Amino acid sequence: MKDNNCIFCKIANGDIPSRTIYENEKFRVILDNGPATDGHALVLPKEHFANLFEIPQDWAAEAMETAKTVAEMLRDKLGADGLNVVQNNGEAAGQTVNHFHMHIIPRYKGDGQTILWKPGHPSDAELDEVCRRILD
Ligand code: 5GP
Numbered sequence: 001m002k003d004n005n006c007i008f009c010k011i012a013n014g015d016i017p018s019r020t021i022y023e024n025e026k027f028r029v030i031l032d033n034g035p036a037t038d039g040h041a042l043v044l045p046k047e048h049f050a051n052l053f054e055i056p057q058d059w060a061a062e063a064m065e066t067a068k069t070v071a072e073m074l075r076d077k078l079g080a081d082g083l084n085v086v087q088n089n090g091e092a093a094g095q096t097v098n099h100f101h102m103h104i105i106p107r108y109k110g111d112g113q114t115i116l117w118k119p120g121h122p123s124d125a126e127l128d129e130v131c132r133r134i135l136d
């Protein structure tokens, strides 16, 4: 299903032009227009799924296969030294477009980007408690 009000549905299906760097039956991969680095790309499914919670398992698996293909392409063509895969879900996690997408971000030594988090320092007991809550 497509969502008529969704910009990524329109881009993924070619109704709005984009800088497409890879395409297969289920996905279009485009350059992000606000890139963190040269080659920052977005993997977009051609069907509308809001986020990781809504995308079916088989589509999620194919999204990662597509990401791997594009990651190798960006490494080889742009000479990336490393690469981040980022995938935001929900406003609390920084998602701004509610159509599932994966960010493929080539990294270059000294590129000045910081796609990192501030590490916490929980005690063993606190880690054990979180583990218990998840496994209960
Ligand atoms: P999010 O914050 O939802 O994970 O990421 C949305 C991303 O989509 C942002 O990096 C933003 O730059 C990119 N973006 C938003 N609208 C457009 C668009 O119309 N075209 C392209 N190429 N990228 C977009």
Ligand code: ZN
Binding pocket: 002, 003, 006, 007, 008, 009, 010, 047, 048, 049, 098, 099
């Ligand atoms: Zn959509």
